[in-house]
Amino acid sequence: MSEPSARSDLPSSPSVPPGPPGLLRSSGLVGSMTMLSRILGLVRDMVIARYFGAGAGADAFFVAFKIPNFLRRLFAEGAFSQAFVPVLSSFREQKSLSEVQRLVNAVAGSLGLVLLGVTLVAMLGAPVLTAVFAPGFVDDEEKFALASDMLRITFPYLLLISLTAFAGAILNSYDRFAVPAFTPVLLNLTMIGAAIFLSPLMATPIMALAWGVFIAGAIQLFFQLPFLMRLGLMPRPRVDYRHEGVRKVLTLMAPAIFGVSVSQINLLLDTVLASFLETGSVSWLYYSDRLAELPLGVFGIAIATVILPSLSRKHAAESRDQFAATLDWAIRGVLLIGLPAALALVLLAEPLIATLFYYGEVTARDVAMSGQSLRAYSAGLLAFMLIKVLAPGFFARQDTRTPVKIGIIAMVANMVFNLILVFPMAHAGLALATSLSAWLNTGLLWRGLKKEGAWRSQPGWGRFLLQLAVANGALVAVILYLSAPVDQWLAVGGLRRSADMAVLVTAGVAVYLVALGLAGIRLRHFRQH
Template sequence: MIYSVLVNKNLSPDQNASAGNVSLSSGVARFSAGTLISRILGLVREQVFAIFFGAGAYTDAFFAAFRIPNLLRDLFAEGVFSAAFIPTFSKEKSDKGIVQALQLANLAFNSLAVVTSVVSLMGVIFTPLIVWVMAPGFSETAGQTELTIIMARIMFPLLILVSLASVATGVLNTFGRFGVPALAPTAFNVSMILCGIFLRKFFDPPIISMALGVLLGGVGQLAFQVPALLRIGFKFKPELNFKDERIRKVFRLMVPASVGTAAIQINLFVATLLASLLPQGSLSYLNYGYRLMQLPLGLFAVGVASVSLPKLSMQFSSGDMVGLKEEYLSSLRFTLFLMIPAIFFILSAAYPIVGAIYQHGKFHFEDTTATVNVLRIYALGLFAFGTVRVTSQVFFAMHDTRSPTKVGILAVIVNIILNLILMRRFGFLGLAAATTISGIINMSALVHVLRIKLRGIRIVKLADFLMKTLSVNILLAGITLYVCNVMHLNSSTASGFTRGTMLLALLGGYIISYLGMCRLLKVDEIQTVLQVFRRRIK
């Protein structure tokens, strides 16, 4: 039912051919609808994880093991592949038509399958060495290193599956199909939930069931997008041609982006290494907080970025630089309009958020407090993380993957230095703070480089908008924090039911109040939101 709502089966390939005809608000609405469902299931997955496994040596081992294929996934799939593939695919579709573009997609699918299969095989072989380097502190706890190796090997093929899923996502996004790719991770989350609940009794230790859930979830994430791919005319053929100029161009564009991503992964690698040297549970607290921070980032910033890239690519290809600048500013404003209230709500309602989601079973109030502190630190950088996502798309649309790579490497170097400095005094909170500070530096430098490249962007036009939204959110956050204190939601005495019901009430009140006050202050973005809402009702 959900699938049919988000995919219009009556559209022909020609009718779906241009993502440029999809408005930013409409595209983001579709993307966010799918992502919201996926993220809700992601929260359920996190609850299952916290209830049955808590925070300790086993969970640290899982998160370290999961991070290994994830590091490589970011190099071959996700943002890196989209940055290289979508502009190339869009140009091919515009210049030579849909048939030739889909042929390129098939070649990309097969090429990526071969490359990632080889990398995965090598990864499985050298897993013990990788774990030994990545988490040396695990050797102090009996069996923790061995458990990490077992789970990493189970999850390594995920690299192949998500890389192929990224090809499907890139193709569908270019055709204006945003709902299906956004919904695809639901299969991943459902798999982990079911494995955690029903299969944990068959493994010793039980947490290995979650590693199996990751692998099966990757299969589901790819399979979920296949019907939509077939509907737009994609046909799989066992063709492989690394000499094809279009494929070579995609990989050429991927190289600098991969270098930048590799630098980021090195930072995560260092953070994991340092966290393994801290008391048990430190890596888990960082991961729990990071996952919650990713909810608004994935729901809003990634949605805007994913929808804007095809249109930005078309504007650059047609030489419409004025339109490109306006599209960027519009995307940036819309991102901040959604991200700023998320920041202030998290800061003021962190305890009921973490408590309602995680504080069950083996996850205790002490774990909640540690995760709350991590989450608040990460939340302070949400505006920067979101701005980087949207700003990077402009570079990618202009076939420039080098500039964001250079800036990203600089930010990573700063991050590693801050990790080493802040961890000594603040422990795992220092690692979270380093991520936030370096993210703000990354944003500032990237926007500066873009302004130079485009010979000026009227960022000052955001001043009035920012004053209005910040004023509204400071007021609402103060009220929210007051209610949390009065209702004792920030203490260990609050029950899970109380936290859950109050969280829903606070969130609903915050959203309604924010939209209402923005309408009174005549913030332009509110009209966009209301138009989408009315369209959905009709």
């Protein structure tokens, strides 16, 4: 990724190529909304940890929640959104508003019917699904029964949240990013309320969380409908599988299931294998994954959300140069945020876990074990984020086959890594295997985009990487200087831990931003036309 020689004699040129107009602002908007959601998500997990710890009940709930949540990411926000947004963008560019409305109606009816059927079958076969996704629970009759009962309550969330994702995809396609980004806040608020206020009223308190998931799905869907009405695209569902747009979405969606969601499949495989390990392993992976997903959701997914409609429109308009520049801008944005986030999570794994979750039923051993898997996930954080912006480079061009091939390779590699690492490293080995397969996935996606000419190196990469190295070196130095041993974090109260972590994070962010400025990186390099 060297800088072209024709530009090498221009030291005054910015190290970051001009960013597409509006994308930085939109990414910041989505990122800020997602940050609010993720912060509340951490509060939600802190409440769950305080009330339910990392015991059998928590393990059962996390499985019952992870199954529909996994399918939601796989089908709704994953394959469906990546297939639907390019088709909708094409209709928006080339057809009338009435034809766009007919597409929305046909997709709403066809998608809704399939989801309703899947939901009913899954509720009836909840024990079978539990046995498939958590086979280690089968020998524990009480845990298995509890997970199956909760799954019957949580699975309709797939239907509700998939329709929510459908509504959000329409809004995103029309550059209405704030509402879909804010919607997950409602899930976290509802679950917090269920844990605090509903759980004391139930014979089995952990069941309150399952009902919280169900209620949250309905609230999120109805929250977005008024904004679709304002846009003039309120769906009037009509089952029509012969509609050209529906056929195109289905054609793109089938392979996209693998291409966009390999990391989710890998995380689910971790849960399956963790169910065979000691009690608490599922919860340790869950808590560490939640922390690793904070920067992924706030920045990686935010950038991916705003570039997909933009890339789709540029492809429809045959603007190859702008397409390549947009993709390059997104990759640099991910590196700017993802690299320091990964380093911070590695260095502060146990202190972060202790600050957020070391309350109530959570023990010092839970902190140590969760810290191990957090470090392993952090090793792949940058790869997870890059996948989110590289995959749209294929989907925007309505190429879903290439990511499928790459996804299958990465998934098989993850299985191999799991079997190699689970024995010496237990649950942390599962997390590390996921990270290794993510890097393989990233490398293959990047190579494919470069080979097809969809991504071309823009001027200034060498200088940009040097600037990143300087700034991240300064970040690591300040963290190592200010951070205390884990025992000291565990010995003080929650308020002191929170205050110390706030000081540490603020100092780290400030030093990183100052170092970036001294190295020559400016915000205008990312936002100028």
